[in-house]
Amino acid sequence: MNYVLYAVPFFFLLIGLELIADRWRGRSSYRTADALNSLSAGVLSTTSGLLTKVVGLLTYTFAWQQLALFELSAQSLWVWLGAFVFYDFCYYWNHRLGHERNVLWAAHSVHHQSEEYNLSTALRQTSTGFIFGWIFYLPMAIAGVPPLVFLSVGALNLLYQFWVHTRHVPKLGWFEWVFITPSNHRVHHAQNPVYMDRNYGGVFILWDRLFGTFQEELDEEPVIFGVTTPLASWNPIWANLQFYVQLWRDAARAASWWDKLRIWFMPTGWRPADVAARYPQAKPDLSRFCKFEVPLGLGQKWYAGVQFAGYVVAGTWLLGTGDTASLGGLLLAWGWMAFGLFAIGAWLENRPWARAVELLRLALNWPVFWAGAALGMLPMNALGWGLLALYSLVSLAALFGLPRREAALAV
Known part of the structure; x- marks a missing residue:
C-alpha cells in the first residue's frame, strides 16, 4: 500500500489548519514563496523517486535474498514491531552521517534550507538521497526483514515525521524522553551553534540520548532556522544542486589530487587548505540574521x-x-x-x-x-x-x- 499517496490530502488539510492557527495566535510561520519552494522540492522528490526507488529496492531485495541470516515472517506482529524500531535505528545513522559528511550533506541539506519552520517544511525532501541512502538499511536485509515490511515501516517512519515540523506544539513532558517531538526537532532544524547537528532520530529520540547527540530546546536561545550557507533562491532544482556545485568547484580548484577526491567524504564544511585560503567563505552573523525574500505583488x-x-x-x-x-x-x-x-x-x-x-x-x-x-x-x-x-x-x-x-x- 502506498501510504504516502493516501496521506497527501491530510498533509494539505493539516497545513490549512496550521495556517488558521497562525492567524488565531497572531503568528506568521508561513511566507508564500518559501512554502511553495518547500512544496516544490517535495513534489520534485516524489517524482524523482518514481525513477530512483528501484536502486534501493533492488539492492535491498538482492541482499535479503542472498545474505539474510534469518527467515522472518511478514505475518508476525513482532517482526513488524522490531522492524519499525530497527528502521529508525538505521535512519538515525543515515541522518547523522547526512550531517557529518560532505557528499551526504549535499543531498540532505535540501530539507534544511527553509528559513521558516512549518508543516510545509516537512515535505521539503531531497531528490538525490537515493545515491547513498540505501546503504544504511542493508543491515535490515541481512537480518532477514522482508522487503514488504521494510518498505511499509519506512513509509510509516516518514509519515510520523510530518507532524513534528511545527512551532505550535510546546514541549510534551515525558513524551520528549522517548519520541521525536516538535520541540526537539525544532532544535534539529536550527543554525544556532548550540543546536547544530543534534536530534537525528526519526521516531525515537532514544538514539540521540544514547549516542550523545541530544540537545533540549532552550527558552533562552530562540531557534533560528535554516542553513549557515543560505540557499537564497526559490528554485527547487538549484536547491538540490547547490552544495554539490560548491563541492565540485572546491575540488576543481584544489591543487592536490588527494584533496580533489577526499573533499567529498570529509566532515561537512571541510575544504582544502589552499582553496579555503584563496576562496574564503564567510558565515552569516546570526545576530543580524535576515531571511531571504523577494518583493512580490x-x-x-x-x-x-x-x-x-x-x-x-x-x-x-x-x-x-x-x-x-x-x-x-x-x-x-x-x-x-x-x-x-x-x-x-x-x-x-x-x-x-x-x-x-x-x-x-x-x-x-x-x-x-x-x-x-x-x-x-x-x-x-x-x-x-x-x-x-x-x-x-x-x-x-x-x-x-x-x-x-x-x-x-x-x-
Whole structure:
C-alpha cells in the first residue's frame, strides 16, 4: 500500500489548519514563496523517486535474498514491531552521517534550507538521497526483514515525521524522553551553534540520548532556522544542486589530487587548505540574521500558487499511476515536472526572463500532454484538450494582466 499517496490530502488539510492557527495566535510561520519552494522540492522528490526507488529496492531485495541470516515472517506482529524500531535505528545513522559528511550533506541539506519552520517544511525532501541512502538499511536485509515490511515501516517512519515540523506544539513532558517531538526537532532544524547537528532520530529520540547527540530546546536561545550557507533562491532544482556545485568547484580548484577526491567524504564544511585560503567563505552573523525574500505583488503570489496547484495534482496522479508507467513516460513526466517547478521558482524570484519562461512552459504543455496520451499515461479526450485550452488561455490572460510595475521587480 502506498501510504504516502493516501496521506497527501491530510498533509494539505493539516497545513490549512496550521495556517488558521497562525492567524488565531497572531503568528506568521508561513511566507508564500518559501512554502511553495518547500512544496516544490517535495513534489520534485516524489517524482524523482518514481525513477530512483528501484536502486534501493533492488539492492535491498538482492541482499535479503542472498545474505539474510534469518527467515522472518511478514505475518508476525513482532517482526513488524522490531522492524519499525530497527528502521529508525538505521535512519538515525543515515541522518547523522547526512550531517557529518560532505557528499551526504549535499543531498540532505535540501530539507534544511527553509528559513521558516512549518508543516510545509516537512515535505521539503531531497531528490538525490537515493545515491547513498540505501546503504544504511542493508543491515535490515541481512537480518532477514522482508522487503514488504521494510518498505511499509519506512513509509510509516516518514509519515510520523510530518507532524513534528511545527512551532505550535510546546514541549510534551515525558513524551520528549522517548519520541521525536516538535520541540526537539525544532532544535534539529536550527543554525544556532548550540543546536547544530543534534536530534537525528526519526521516531525515537532514544538514539540521540544514547549516542550523545541530544540537545533540549532552550527558552533562552530562540531557534533560528535554516542553513549557515543560505540557499537564497526559490528554485527547487538549484536547491538540490547547490552544495554539490560548491563541492565540485572546491575540488576543481584544489591543487592536490588527494584533496580533489577526499573533499567529498570529509566532515561537512571541510575544504582544502589552499582553496579555503584563496576562496574564503564567510558565515552569516546570526545576530543580524535576515531571511531571504523577494518583493512580490499579491497577483504574482496568487499566480504562482494556482500554477503550482496543478503540479500537486499531477504529482499525486503520478504517485498513483507511476508503477504502471514506462521508463520513457516517467522520464517525460520528470522533465515536465522539473521544468515547470523551475519556471515557478524563477517567477517567485522575479527574474527578468521569468515571463518568457512561463510562456515556454505553457506552450510545452501541449506536446508533453500529447506524448503522455500516446504513452497511455493520460486519458486525454476532447474534454481534456478543451480544459487544457481553457487553462492556457486563463493563464495567459493572468500572465499579461499582472501590473507591469510588479513584474519589473527583481532580486
